[in-house]
Amino acid sequence: MKIRLLVSILAFAQIVFAQTDKLSKVSGTKCSLVAPSGFVAATSFSGFQNIKNGASIVINELPTPYQSLVEGFTAEALKSKGMILVKKETIDFNGAKATLINLTQSANGTTYLKQMLVFGDTKNTVIVNGIYPEASKEIGAKIKEALLSTVYSNSQTDKPLEASTFGIDVKDTDFKLLKNMSGSFLYSTDGKFPSEKPTLIVGNSIAKIASQNQKKYSEERLKKLPGGELSVIKEIKEISVDNLKGYEIVADGKTKDDKPVLVYQVMLFNDKGDYYIIVGQAKDEFQKNLAAFQKITQTFKRM
Template sequence: MKNFLLFTFLAFANLYLSQSNQRVSVSGTKYSMIPPEGFEKSQSFSGFQHTESGSSIMINELPASYEDLVKEFTSEALKSKGMNLLDKTIIDFNGSKANVFKITQVANGKIYLKQLLVFGDQTKTVLVNGIYPEINKNLEESIKKSILSTIYNSEQNVDPANVVSFSVDIADSGFKFIKYMSGSLLYSIDGKIPTDKPTIIVGNSISKISVKDFKKFAEDRFRSLPGAKDAVFKNVNKITIDNLNGYEIIAEVSEKEDQPQMIYQTILFNEDSGYFIIVGQTKENFEKYKSLFQKISKTFKRK
């Protein structure tokens, strides 16, 4: 489950941008940073974006030990998720150690570069991800400088309900809200993350994309989920929720040395070329949780 969360959220003309001098709080988090000039607060995730260049900076906080999680960032592990590790540096950061990774990834037919700052302690790991197209490589230094300006503020207000642009109803489902993470709401049955118990994640696309074949996109998006590359689909159904058209996919998958699990995915396509996504995962009582995932999905509403 730890890897499922980690790689789920890793898995989305030249212009010069100088650094601004204003520190800005990151919505949905207790962190702030100094974004590059021209970057604006995102309405889709915790961070900043520059629409013209297709660049973004986002923050994720995972409830997992930094020392344990950073070990997952190996060349082999990243390559298995479609990413290539170019460089890794250990730095002094805010009184402790942190890792900075430089990564490449192909998405939507374009090559992207990532400057990824990873730090934390025994209870949490923070990922600050600066993403920019390869053709905008000149942004590298300003983005890296920005992610390194990240600081924590315990007094900063965090209210996930005021950040996301959607809602779902989990009443009587047994699921408990755990965490807001970069545009997504995380729920689990036992109130813990990571966990081996059933989980459900509700979120939206980070950027606007043009989708011509909804079914193919939904199937490809499903196969990008951890452990789902070779999944055999049990159901692929057209679905309409909140006047949005999309596809529901259900599959049972089995990873080496792990028990089988069911993965449920619903993608709803928005009018502005974005999409909303709901992903449920369980290793137990497949029929029960399939029904619960479907019930929760049907309560989805845009704000």
């Protein structure tokens, strides 16, 4: 899902870009772009997808300074997340500096190519991520053209739930919805992300999974969370929510400075190879926060 540093919404100083007939607004964001031929608006994330060749363009907006985020995209950091850095360059983009990054990544036996356009300011950043199978590398030029067509508008409504096919109910809790990133909804109790306070992420799979052992897959997915390699599973059990079956995991995690953290993960699977995931983390009041995570999980519902 990310490389520890999370990406964020762009806030160019009151700059508003004009819409054109070719630009398509991206639901849940303040961005528009010219989608390549054959791409349609996605229903499970903010962006566009080409069902035929398995390609997608995903837009992420989150409150993280541009410079610190870009500096986090090192070959070593990316390798730790299963990605290989091919090229990273600074470009001029809409009157400011931006970064273009080319990556490769393997998943479920397929090698994917990624082109990422990263731009923003001292408070916020936007990542426009073009992803396509290596077997369809001929569309790479069109993907890059689409990324570079991206415009940002302060006047555009960016209601995160507009692009959603699922949701949770956090009323009567302290959690606040922040943003939609790659189809995942980010919540925290202090309105910040990353946050030292309890956080909650609710998302779904973009690609199909072939795993027949859902319990094992859930355990492996936990280890892929930021810092997940340090997590020790305390309990794993079957769970059923919204007529979907899956697994609930409660684990003891560690922060980078070796402090304990509660890690809560629920994965719910359908019969089409898709899954939904809920991840909660808290650094104190473990029992209270675990109860809150479990209560919110039971409100999960597909739209």
